[in-house]
Amino acid sequence: MKVAILCQQGVMASALTGIIDVLNVANLVMKTTFYQWQIVSLGDECIVSSQGLSFNVDCTLNELNHFDVLIIIGSQYQGDKRLWQECRTISSYAPLLSKKLKGISAPTLVAGCCGVAYAAALGLLDKQRITASWWLEAFFNRYFPELNLDTSPIYLCDQKLYTAGAAHSYMYVMLALIKQQIGEGIAQQVVSWLAIPEPQLRQTAFMISSALDSHKDTAVQAVQTHIKAQLKTNFTLNELAKIACVSGRTLIRRFKSAIGMTPFDYIRLLRLEKTKEQLIYSNKHFADIATSVGYQDPQALSKQFKRHFGKSVSAFREQFD
Numbered sequence: 296m297k298v299a300i301l302c303q304q305g306v307m308a309s310a311l312t313g314i315i316d317v318l319n320v321a322n323l324v325m326k327t328t329f330y331q332w333q334i335v336s337l338g339d340e341c342i343v344s345s346q347g348l349s350f351n352v353d354c355t356l357n358e359l360n361h362f363d364v365l366i367i368i369g370s371q372y373q374g375d376k377r378l379w380q381e382c383r384t385i386s387s388y389a390p391l392l393s394k395k396l397k398g399i400s401a402p403t404l405v406a407g408c409c410g411v412a413y414a415a416a417l418g419l420l421d422k423q424r425i426t427a428s429w430w431l432e433a434f435f436n437r438y439f440p441e442l443n444l445d446t447s448p449i450y451l452c453d454q455k456l457y458t459a460g461a462a463h464s465y466m467y468v469m470l471a472l473i474k475q476q477i478g479e480g481i482a483q484q485v486v487s488w489l490a491i492p493e494p495q496l497r498q499t500a501f502m503i504s505s506a507l508d509s510h511k512d513t514a515v516q517a518v519q520t521h522i523k524a525q526l527k528t529n530f531t532l533n534e535l536a537k538i539a540c541v542s543g544r545t546l547i548r549r550f551k552s553a554i555g556m557t558p559f560d561y562i563r564l565l566r567l568e569k570t571k572e573q574l575i576y577s578n579k580h581f582a583d584i585a586t587s588v589g590y591q592d593p594q595a596l597s598k599q600f601k602r603h604f605g606k607s608v609s610a611f612r613e614q615f616d
Contacts (some may be wrong), residue, residue: 296476298332299362302352303381304412305370308344310407310462314366317469317485322475324484327582329477335359337388345371356391362504364472365402369409369462373507378409382416382438389417403476405468407450407459414458415439423453429498430506430583432555445554449494460498467494500604504564507554514539515553518546522562526569527589530562560591567603570596574612581608 298318302311311334313343318330333353344351370381382565386590396402411427412434414420420442429446445451450459450468452475459468470491474482485491508519518535532543535558540544551560566588573584582591585593 296330296364297362298330298364298366298370299335300332300366301335301337301361301413302342302350302368303370303385303511304343305345305351306342306368307371307375307408307462308346308348308350310368310465311344314465315333317473317489318406318468320488321486324481324488325477329403331567333359335383356388356395357564359395361399362395362479362481363399363402365404367410367413368465369411369413370414372409372428375437378431378434379438380526381409382412385413386416386418391540392419394415398553401455401470402456402527403457405457405459405472407468408462411458413443418506420456423456424451425453425456425458426460426525427497430555431503433510433553434555435549436555438599440444447497447499449498451572461501464494466491491554497603497605499602502564504561504568507556509563510553512549512553514541514546515549518550518558519561522558522565526562526565527587529589530558530606532558563599566590567598568598569601571611572605574608575615 298312300314317334318332322328322330323456334342334350336352336355338355338357340352342352344350372378404419406438408428409431410462411425412431422443423542424443424445426445426448432444432446435442437442446460449464450457450471452471457468457472459465470482470485474476510516518539521538523532532546536543539549541549547557550556550561554561556564568583573579573587581597582593585596588596590596597608600611604611
């Protein structure tokens with residue numbers, strides 16, 4: 296099984312080497328060279344990672360011959376503007392890659408994190424359901440609104456298309472690939488040899504509100520500031536819209552464009568973050584925590600907490616006792 300690992304400058308080193316580690320261990324478990332891989336660049340002889348590590352490439356995209364699996368690894372995320380510039384650059388290679396793919400019968404595509412955006416720019420994503428890093432929701436809404444994106448799962452498999460969230464999600468998407476191509480037994484042995492933990496089912500457990508503050512929409516920023524200062528308040532859409540000097544419908548649209556979620560999704564995230572913080576750093580009764588973050592019904596907060604973090608309030612608190 297020939298695997299082409301396509302990288303750009305600024306690649307996440309741990310994702311590149313980690314993918315190779317998983318493939319190598321699969322070979323060791325099987326006691327045969329089932330997977331053969333090449334590091335492929337767009338045109339450079341050497342790839343320098345975001346951490347400054349240098350990797351010699353095996354070939355350029357132009358030199359690449361037959362492959363069965365194409366893995367597209369993203370560079371380190373440096374904001375939507377930079378990512379869009381990278382997408383525009385890589386899109387010029389779409390005709391070349393299309394030519395390479397013509398001679399291949401149903402190739403498998405794997406992409407994770409910013410690599411999913413690169414795959415979109417290369418025209419490789421169609422109507423299949425895909426995922427990507429949760430903080431890229433607004434980016435895809437803006438630049439690739441036609442795609443069937445769901446940023447909740449850690450990874451998704453749709454036929455021969457495998458997509459994943461942030462860089463270290465590569466472990467789970469590669470295990471899914473091995474399971475499909477070789478079998479559950481080999482995949483579980485790889486898990487054992489690499490001590491890969493059970494994945495969270497949803498990316499929501501990793502969301503942090505501070506990552507949603509770097510946009511340029513001043514109206515949305517004003518509402519975000521107000522929400523943070525008055526988190527206990529029972530907000531209404533009309534009140535929030537007045538702060539932004541826009542209609543309620545426009546505020547929802549602006550929020551989705553700026554941060555990839557509605558104002559009330561954002562409020563819920565802030566309240567859940569605050570709840571998590573107090574569960575870790577205080578001994579408050581849960582009912583008091585609920586009141587302090589704006590929930591009149593502790594049971595409703597408890598259900599939201601378990602859905603978001605994948606653990607009950609009691610189980611979460613126990614791990615920090």
